[in-house]
Structures are given as C-alpha cells and as structure tokens.
Amino acid sequence: MGEESVPSDTKAAVAGAVRQALAEHGYARLTTAKIAAESELSEAGLYYHYDSKDEMVVAFLETAAGFLRRELDALDAEDPETRLRQACDHLFTDRADTERRGVDVAVMELLAHAPHNETLQEPLLALEGDTIDALTEILEDGVTDGTFDESVDPRATAAFLVAAADGATGFYLSLGMDVGESLPDAVGRYVDSLLATAD
Amino acid sequence: MGEESVPSDTKAAVAGAVRQALAEHGYARLTTAKIAAESELSEAGLYYHYDSKDEMVVAFLETAAGFLRRELDALDAEDPETRLRQACDHLFTDRADTERRGVDVAVMELLAHAPHNETLQEPLLALEGDTIDALTEILEDGVTDGTFDESVDPRATAAFLVAAADGATGFYLSLGMDVGESLPDAVGRYVDSLLATAD
DNA sequence: GGCATACGAGTGAGCGCTCACTCACGGCTA
C-alpha cells in the first residue's frame, strides 16, 4: 500500500538511493540507514512513503526495469543481425556507464536473494522477461526474413543469451574480468552460428 | 588461522552445515546459530574451530570445489563431443541431486556477495576456474582430434558455457524454471555449432 | 594434573521500524 501514491520524483530518488546502496554494500548489508544516507530523506522520511524496506527495493526494481527496457528499445539498426550484435554488445560488454553497472550489481544481488524472498520474485521475473522478450523479437524478425536459420528457436535462444549475460555479469563483477575477458569472441561466434547457411 | 588444523571430518560437517543453511536461508540470513543447528556442534563449538563466520563459509567453498571437480572428472565418455554434452547436461540440467542443488544455490549466493567481501573472492575464483579448466581441456582435446572446428577458442568457449550455466542456475533457482525450460535445446544447438563442418 | 574439546549463557552493537512531534503552505473567513 502507499506505493502507488508516492510522487514519481520521490520514487525515482529512492530507487536511485537503493541502487547505489545496493551496488556499494550488497543486499546482505543493505540497511535503511544507508538508503537514507544515499537519498535526501531521513530514515523516517522513507517510512513515510513506504511501509517496509522491501517496498523500497521493489520501487528500485520497477524503475530499473523501465531503464533497461528503454535502453534495449533504443537499438537503432534495421537488420536483425546488427540489432542482435548491438544487443549482445550491450548485454555482455557495456560496463562503462556507472548507472548501468550499478543496476547490474544491484539486480544480481537481488536475483541471488530472490529464492528466499517472495516479494522480489515477481518484479525480477518481469525485468528479466522484458529483456528476453526484446531479444526474442529480434530473433523472430531475423528468422522471418531469412537472416537467421529457420531451425533457431527464438525464445530458447533469447533465454540462453540472457542467462549467459547474467552469468558473465556475475563473473565480471565478482571475480574481476580476467575470467571473462575473452567472452565477447565466444558470443560473436555464437551469433555467427545462428545465421542462415548461405549457399 | 586455525583452519588448517581443523580435523577433516569436522571440516566436512561444518561445510555441509554451511551449505544447507545457505541453501535454505541465503547469505543475508545466514547466521552462526543456523550453521550450528545444521551441524552437531553448538555455536561456541564452531568458534572453537573457526575464528569467524567467514572462515566457516570459506571451508564450505573449499569442500564444494573438490566436490564439483570430482563430478566433472568422473565423466567417462571417450570422444570429446560426448564428454562435452555430458558436461553440459551436468551444468545445465542435473538438478535432481539435492546436495548438488544445494551447492548451486550456495555458490550463487556467495558469488553475488563476493564483490563486497574480499575473503570470498579467491576461493570462488578457484572454484569457477576449476570448472572452466575442465571444459577447456575437453574442448582442446576436441580441437586437436578434429571433433571441433579449429576456429573454436577452447578457453573463451569454456568461459562462455560456464557463465551461461551460472546464469541458467540463477534463472532456475530464483524465478522458477519457466523461463529456462527451453534452455537445453539452445545449449545442444550451441554444441552442434562447435563441431567441425563435415564435408 | 593438564590438555583438547565442547557447551550454556551471555554481551554489545546494529538492525527494522514506530512514535510523538515540527514545519511549510494553501485555503478559508472576516
């Protein structure tokens, strides 16, 4: 309750504060005091708008879902192959933007905690589902127009790619990039293998 | 300190307790009381052997690394293609064994927390590195004997597969299997694409 | 006796969340 009535700029501010606190300290050490410190509200002020810490986290997830979806929708290439390569670049290697990176860390944290916290499951499912949907669309387009082989299952392939991207993010963030340095090559090769065999 | 001197059966018992507590409650709610409850020691008894909670977690990671390595070493097929498919089956779909599943959840929890806890990074790197090494070996064998295409980069491909497997585990455990149900097909297709083009 | 192993019973710090209260501001009346 209460969540719908939160002014949208306040919600955005809280979401940003949660993202930063989460990226910096992790879910296990995420405290309402830290969220308050990152925002311009006091702890009690947060509780004026939200009934629980989890509600603040969910507010972040909803905001993040919009953020990621907008980024994927902005891919401008016209042919499916380039669009897919852009999307993969985006999912696997774009780590420059600190906001984007923060979102990745935060989402990873929450994904790991989801099995033990039902509140988080639905918004996370929506977030990941959106990404898979976006990739599925690209792949469907490409299968229809003959860019990708007709044996490609768009949804299965999209899920595989997003899973791989999530795992790669984990590698990158948790263990340093050493392990995943050569990953982009493997991804590019994978995309190659989806193309219709030209003859 | 102290860790090396822990009797190996005690260490195994503590590792098992950490795994179960971690799988059940997650890192954020992992408490020494819960570890004690899952083991046959009291909380104070645990602190007789280990100086901190983190040391107990590391003991679990070391045990888990051995467990996973032994499982991958046990793959018995002789040709690289079958060995790789066995390994993928193992990484992506074997969720029956409760111990194996528990290890997966626990490792995922710790991986997500690693960016904020230096103690965990090295043992996790060792664990994931072992898995990548095992796959790399299979792929190298296959490239050498002509099973896989010579353009395949064994290490990059292995890293990609392990990242995908980690991500798939996250999907499966956090969001229910719905999203990842069709994944095995995509994985199989990926392995197909690595094979040398027969002509 | 002395050492290794173990436990019950704490302890202080940190946590989520609540409560009593303040403040700025917009509308109403005279």
Add this chain to the structure above:
DNA sequence: TAGCCGTGAGTGAGCGCTCACTCGTATGCC
C-alpha cells in the same frame, strides 16, 4: 490583509529484537 486551521511531508529519538562473537566452566583422555 491578517489570522486561523488542516494537512502532506519530514524528523530525532528510541524500542524490541537479532546478530557475531566471548567467557567461565565441564567433561573425557593421557
């Protein structure tokens, strides 16, 4: 215009609880 009031927004202090970790003691074995 001046004065009053209602209300959304925000706060500092602190309660009740959980946590990682400790201490004094007890048991078995040489």
